[in-house]
Amino acid sequence: MFTYVPILRYQKEEKAAFKSIDLSSKFLPLIEIIHAKGQKKTADTFVKYYTEEFTSLENPILIDIPTYMRISNSTKNNVRPFLEPIIANPTLRAAHYNQLRNLNIIPVVSYIPNVADSRIVVNHLDKEFKSLLSFDRVAFRVFKSHFNEAIATIERLIRKDDILIFDLNKEYHNSKKLIDEYYKKVAKLKKSIGCKTVLIRSVINDQLTNAELPHSIPIDEYDNSLLKDYKSLGFDAFGDFAGIKKDNLTKGGPGGTCGFVFYHWDNNEYIGFKGNTPNKLTEYSSIIVPSVLKSNYYKAFSRKHHRECPGCQIIQRAKEDPLLEKVDQFAKWKRITVMHYLHTMEEFL
Numbered sequence: 635m636f637t638y639v640p641i642l643r644y645q646k647e648e649k650a651a652f653k654s655i656d657l658s659s660k661f662l663p664l665i666e667i668i669h670a671k672g673q674k675k676t677a678d679t680f681v682k683y684y685t686e687e688f689t690s691l692e693n694p695i696l697i698d699i700p701t702y703m704r705i706s707n708s709t710k711n712n713v714r715p716f717l718e719p720i721i722a723n724p725t726l727r728a729a730h731y732n733q734l735r736n737l738n739i740i741p742v743v744s745y746i747p748n749v750a751d752s753r754i755v756v757n758h759l760d761k762e763f764k765s766l767l768s769f770d771r772v773a774f775r776v777f778k779s780h781f782n783e784a785i786a787t788i789e790r791l792i793r794k795d796d797i798l799i800f801d802l803n804k805e806y807h808n809s810k811k812l813i814d815e816y817y818k819k820v821a822k823l824k825k826s827i828g829c830k831t832v833l834i835r836s837v838i839n840d841q842l843t844n845a846e847l848p849h850s851i852p853i854d855e856y857d858n859s860l861l862k863d864y865k866s867l868g869f870d871a872f873g874d875f876a877g878i879k880k881d882n883l884t885k886g887g888p889g890g891t892c893g894f895v896f897y898h899w900d901n902n903e904y905i906g907f908k909g910n911t912p913n914k915l916t917e918y919s920s921i922i923v924p925s926v927l928k929s930n931y932y933k934a935f936s937r938k939h940h941r942e943c944p945g946c947q948i949i950q951r952a953k954e955d956p957l958l959e960k961v962d963q964f965a966k967w968k969r970i971t972v973m974h975y976l977h978t979m980e981e982f983l
Contacts, residue, residue, distance in 0.1 A: 636662035638979055639696070639799070639832050639873030642972070643668055643881055644687075647965050651876070651972035654944045657693065660983055661976075664696040664742070664799075664834075664873060667730075668703075668883060669712045681733040691738040696773050696797075698742035699727045708884045721746060724758050728765035740771050740797065747779035755780045759787045773797035773832075778816070785819050794828040799873070802835040804880075821868040833864050834873035836880040837904070844893025847906035850929055853895065856904040877904070877975030878968055889913035894922050894967050897975045898931040899982050905931045915962040923952045923961065939981060945974030 641664045642648040652663065671683035688695065705718050720726045724746065731741040743762045745755045759774070766772050774792060776784040776799070792798065800820055802813070824831050839855045847853060864872035877897050892909035907925050909917030926932050926949055940946045948970050951959035961967070 635870070636660055636830075637871045638662070638983055639664050639834060639871055640876040640976060640979070641666065641834065641873055642876055643883070645881075647969040648876070648878075648972055649687075651945075651969050651976060654973055655976045655980060657976065657980060659693055661980070662694065662696060662740075662797075662832075662871070664698060666698050666700045668700065668717060670716045680730060684734055685737065688734070688737045688739060694738045694740055696742055697731065697734065697739045698744065698775065699730055701727065701744060701746045702748075702777065702801075703883065704748070706884075710883050710885055713883050725761065725765070728762050731766060732768065735768050740773050741766055741769055742773045742775050742799070744775040745780065745784065747777040749780075752780050752783040755783050756787045759784060760791065763791045771795045771797070773799055775799040775801055777801050777803065778813070781816050782819075785816075785823065789823055789827075792823070792827055792829050796827075797830045797832060798823065799832045799834060800869075802833065804836045804839065817867055824868070824870075830870045831868070832871045832873055833860060833867060833869040835860055837874045837877075838879045838895075840879045840882060842879070843890065844908055845891040845912070847893050847895070847908045849906060849908050850925055851905065852898075852901075852903040853906045856895075858902050858904070861902055876972045878971050889915075890964070892917045892922055892964075892967075894918075894926065895971055896926060896929075896931060897971075897978055898934065899978050900934055903931075905929065915964070918962045918967065919952055919956050922967075923949055927953055935978075939977070943974055943977040943981075945970040945972075945977065948973070 637660050639662050642652055643666045657663065670680045671678050699720055701721050701724055703717060705714055705721060743759060743766065745758045749755065763772065773796065774788050788798065798820060800816065820831055837856055837858045842855055858874065860872040877895065889912060891912050892915060894907045896905045896907065898905055907922045909921050911917060940950065948959060948961065952961040
């Protein structure tokens with residue numbers, strides 16, 4: 635039975651990290667599809683690309699085309715033309731899911747949380763669920779916004795084998811009294827239907843920049859308490875964004891400071907590492923690699939972990955042979971972060 639739901643946007647680095655770890659059945663990854671066919675510039679269609687990507691899955695994965703996102707002129711060029719029409723007409727999402735129905739996937743039924751009229755939420759949940767009856771199992775993703783209306787609708791739709799996901803976004807301790815009432819409603823639904831329930835939350839403040847990270851010490855702004863609390867709150871599993879920030883999918887700016895976040899299992903902490911000089915990517919290999927390798931947080935992991943964790947292997951190779959393992963780029967450290975985080979969860983959960 636799964637206990638952890640890593641949420642991964644299906645972009646180049648998260649995709650590489652996802653494919654690098656042999657995840658067991660205690661994982662149920664939630665893959666957010668945000669573009670029609672990844673980085674490919676060929677004439678591949680949506681269905682061909684994602685069929686090739688997911689056709690060999692042994693264990694199921696959740697698939698969500700996220701309509702909760704706000705699309706603007708600053709949204710990435712390969713994301714906006716895919717998500718914008720779906721957010722404008724959410725019925726298109728079910729059509730995409732149905733194109734992939736022969737794969738080992740569980741589609742996520744959800745709604746646009748920032749709409750003003752709750753009747754739109756109810757109508758969409760009802761229509762989308764009925765459009766996906768060819769799937770043996772679906773997941774429902776609900777938010778604080780329109781929670782009561784969504785739960786009331788889901789109560790008459792959800793089946794025993796379905797999954798209910800409560801997405802807290804970045805909130806947990808805030809508005810605790812109100813959220814406790816929501817937890818009780820989820821527990822009541824779970825008891826009456828027998829479905830599985832998941833509590834997910836973005837651990838990381840997405841406004842925190844690399845320049846603001848501490849160096850070689852834990853980051854105060856990170857809160858991964860769901861890992862320890864989800865059972866006592868009445869849920870079967872918890873989820874997060876696999877050690878990285880919840881990407882706003884905006885177009886990249888002009889460089890920045892080198893930074894890396896290393897997850898430390900013993901105290902459930904995130905350790906920050908950063909460079910000194912903006913736009914100096916060589917500080918990944920000159921400062922961050924040696925700082926990580928000599929830190930007590932890194933050394934606390936076993937030799938077996940260092941030998942088997944693909945993220946740790948990259949860091950070690952970057953020290954031993956920097957010409958062969960080049961790490962002076964922002965994107966690669968996102969991959970390293972997710973690799974280490976997923977491997978650590980696989981090892982210890």
